Amino acid sequence: MVKSRFFVLFFGLIVGWCVIIARATQLQILPNKRLAELERSQYRTRIDLPARRGVIFDRNGKELAVTVPSYSLYADPKEIRNQWTFDHILARRLGYSPNFIYQKIRDRSKQFVWIDRHLKKQFVASLMRLHLKGLAAIQEPDRVYPNGNLLSQVLGFVGEDGRGLSGLELQYDHLLKGKGRTVVLERDARGRPLLVNGKIFTDTPAGYDLHLTVDAELQFKLEQELEKTVRIHEADSATGVVLDAQNSNILAIATVPTFNPNRAWDAKPSLWRDRVVTDAFEPGSVVKPLIFSKAIEEGIIKPNTRTFCDNGHMLIDGHIIHEADTPFGWLTTTQILMKSSNIGAAKVAFAMGAARVREALKDFGFGKPLGVSLPGESGGFVKPLPWRKIRLANIAFGQGVEATALQIADAYAAIANGGILRTPRIVSELVNEQTGKHIKIKSHIIRRVISPEVASTMRLMLSMVTTSEGTGYNARVSGYPVAGKTGTAQVAVPGKGYVSGDYIASFVGFLPANDPRFVIYIVVNHPRDGYYGAEVAAPVFSEIASFAVQRAALPPVLLTRKSILNNSAIARDAATQAQSIARIRRMAQVLAAEEKNQTPNFTGLTLREVLNEIRGMPIHIQIHGNGVVSMTVPPAGDTLPANKRVSIYLKDL
C-alpha cells in the first residue's frame, strides 16, 4: 500500500517535472511573437522626435513665424495627495483661481489633464522644484509670430496641436509641419538610452521653411497707413496690396483691422480673413482702363477719340446715368479717364458691345481665381450674357461686376509690365535645411492680355489721371510720374440695390509710370468722412508709393526736364533705350502741352536745353547772363503773361 503510494507520488512528480520541462522548452526554444516583443520591450525604448515646424521668412530673411521650445504642465489626478495644497499653490503661481485648477483635476478617474501650456522653461523649472505629487511637465513646440499683428491674415495661425488653421500656415501645413521620427534604442537598467549614434538627438527633423516675396518693412508701412486712414475717415476697414509690376510678386498685402496671431482666439473670426483675396466687391471706375485698353487694342477707340458725354445725364432703358460730380460735354478718351466720366465709359462700352466687354474683363482675370497660393481665393463674378443695355453701361464703370483687390492689382500689373497677366506669387521658395531640398516656385504667365504698344499707350493715358486736371492728383509722388485710376463705388445690398452713403473708395496705380516697378491698390470700405477715391484712397497710395521708391532707392524721374531723356536707368539696352526715349518724349510733350499756360521750370538748364524745351511752344525768351538758368521772370509755375515773354537769368556754375 505504502509502496504503491510512493509510486503514484513518484509518477506524479515525474509527470509534473515533464510538464514543466516541456513548457520551458516551448517557451525557450519555439518562436513566440508575444514573448519576443515582451523581451524586447524590457531593454528597448522608443524615442519620438517631433518635427520642428518650418520658419516663415520675408524676402530679406526676416523671421515672420518661428517655432520655439516651450513647456506645458499636466497633472495625473490619481497621484495628487493633497488636493487643497495642489489647487492653491498652482493657482497662485499660474494666476488662476483655485477653483479653476480644481475643476481640471476633480475627476480622479483621469490620468492626464493639461494644467497650462506653452510656459517658459525657468518658470516651469521653479514649479517643478516644489515637488508637487501628480504634477509634471513636457516640452512642446510653440509657434510664435514675433512681429505681432504684421501680415497676420496672410500668415494665419496654428492650433494648440500645432496644425495650421488659416492663412499660409494652413495652405502649406503639409510642408511646414515636416515628418517626425521615432527612434528605437537599447536602454540600460536605469532606463537611459544606450547610444549608438549621438546624432539622432542633435538632428531635429524639420519641415520646410517658407521664403515669401513680402517685404516686412513695406508691409508695416502699408498696415500703418491703412490704419491711419481707417481712423481719419472713420471707415469700417481698408485693404491694400503692393505688387512688383514686372512679375506680380506680392510685396505687401494687408487688411485692417488686423489681429495678433499669437492670440488668434481673442480676435473676432471675421478678422482672420484675408480680404484682399477672399472678398470680391464691385470695384467702380478702376475697371474703366481695363475695358478701354481692349477697345484700343481692337481699334474701336483711340486716345484722342472724342466722345460726347451728354452733359451729365444719359437715359438708358428708362434709367438715368449721372456723372459722379461735374457734367461733361465732349471729352477725348484720355480725358474720360482723367475725369472718370461714367457716361463716356458707358459709350465706349456700347461701341465695344457686351460680348467684347465681358471678354475684356475675363481676359484681365475677372471671374476666375488667379491661383495665388493663399487659401480661400475668390474668383469674383462676371455675369453671363446676355446683358441689357443698362447692365452694360453699369459694368463700364465698375458696377455689376465683382473682383477681388488682388485681381484688380494684377490686372493693372498687366498694363504696367507690357500686357502680360501673371499669377501673383507670395511664396518664392521652400527650403528644407535638414535635407537640403529646395522647391522654387516660379511666377506663372496666364496670358497676354494686350499688346506692348497698347500697354504703353495705357500707361501714358493713366499718367494723365494724376495731373492737376485728373481725379488722381492726390496720388502724385514728388519726383516720380504716377499712372493710376480712382474708384468710388456704391455698395450693393441684396434686395435693396445701391445704398446711399455706403461707398468703397479706391485708388490703383503704378510708378514710375515710364518704367513701372510697383503696382499699388488701396481700398477703403465705407468711409464716413469723405468717400471719393481721390480724397480717401489716393493720399494713402502716395504715402505707400513714396516709401516704396525710397526703400528701393529708385532715383527720381523728372519729366519735362532734359535729364529724363538721358536717364540711363530707363534704357537697359539699345533697343529698349530707343523705345523708352520715344515714349518719354511723347509723355514730355503731353505734359508740356498741359503746362502751356504756365511758365516752365528752366532752373539748372543750359541755354541750349532751354531752347530745345521751348521748341514748338509759343514762348519768347529774353536772355540775361551766361551759364545755367538760376531764375526766371515770371517764376516757374506762374501764369504766362499775355505776350508770352519770359526773362531767364543765367549764372556761371
Place this chain on the structure above:
Amino acid sequence: MSQFKPLASVLIIIVALFTMVFFQLEVRRMGYVVLKQAIKYKSLEDHYQLQSLRLTRILRPEHLQSVAINQLTMDEPLPGQVIHMSGSNIALRQ
C-alpha cells in the same frame, strides 16, 4: 617552454576576453558621455532659438519706429528730405 604553452593560450584567451569586456564598457561609458553632450547641445539649441526670437522681436519694424521716434526723437522723412544719389561711383544699392 612547452609547459608554458597551454598557460599562454589560456592567458591570451583571458586577456582577449577582458579586452572585449573593457571595450564594451568603454562604448557604454562613451554612450553616456555622448548622451549628456547631446542633451546639452539640445538645450543650447533651444536657448539659441529663444534668443533669436528675442532679437527678431527687438528688430520688428514697429519697435524700431517707436525707439526712433520716442527715444531718439527722430521724425519720419518727408519725400523732399530724401537725397537720391545715382552713378557708378556711389556705394549705394541702386
